[in-house]
């Protein structure tokens with residue numbers, strides 16, 4: 441395993457990449473409404489990324505046929521944008537987005553409720569988001585990776601949710617997926633020691649029901665095995681000597 445430590449110059453580029461991705465997320469969110477297809481959202485979002493002089497990093501990644509992963513309801517992650525997938529009132533929509541700016545990657549995901557959703561769905565969204573913030577309380581130089589994993593898992597476990605184990609967060613930089621892997625549940629080992637200049641994509645994926653997931657026949661879309669709702673929240677985070685800097689969330 442080799443975990444890259446970014447130089448000041450690289451951090452500056454990652455920061456800019458993160459800020460641009462935040463902008464894309466915020467602007468794309470305004471287009472989520474009943475009746476729009478996930479393919480149309482993907483098209484709008486890709487245009488935004490390219491108009492900022494960036495490249496969508498998910499497009500063609502291992503053959504992925506979209507610029508965004510857009511996953512609905514019991515779909516956990518890696519939903520393929522499709523003209524046949526039409527957003528409905530009451531849906532939970534997960535948008536996972538990534539871009540490359542001057543050779544540096546950024547990655548972030550949000551879960552949105554379309555109109556009114558159940559109290560259970562609302563709580564799942566909030567707990568998933570909060571579990572990220574519980575995790576990054578430990579994202580400090582000198583701590584170990586498992587401190588983050590443990591905190592995310594412990595928070596979500598309080599609600600008896602299923603914490604997805606088959607997919608994990610990751611380091612990020614000149615590649616979308618770098619070492620280390622970042623599980624959202626406690627590990628036997630404490631993992632690597634966190635150092636300033638590490639950039640990590642921390643991304644809890646949490647199900648109302650069981651943790652088990654399955655892959656659809658398209659070989660991409662990950663769904664909950666029990667059909668329960670799933671939520672996802674992710675940011676690209678910079679480890680510093682002090683508080684972590686969330687590169688994809690400034691406001």
Ligand code: MG
Pocket residue numbers: 547548609610641643674
């Ligand atoms: Mg990611």
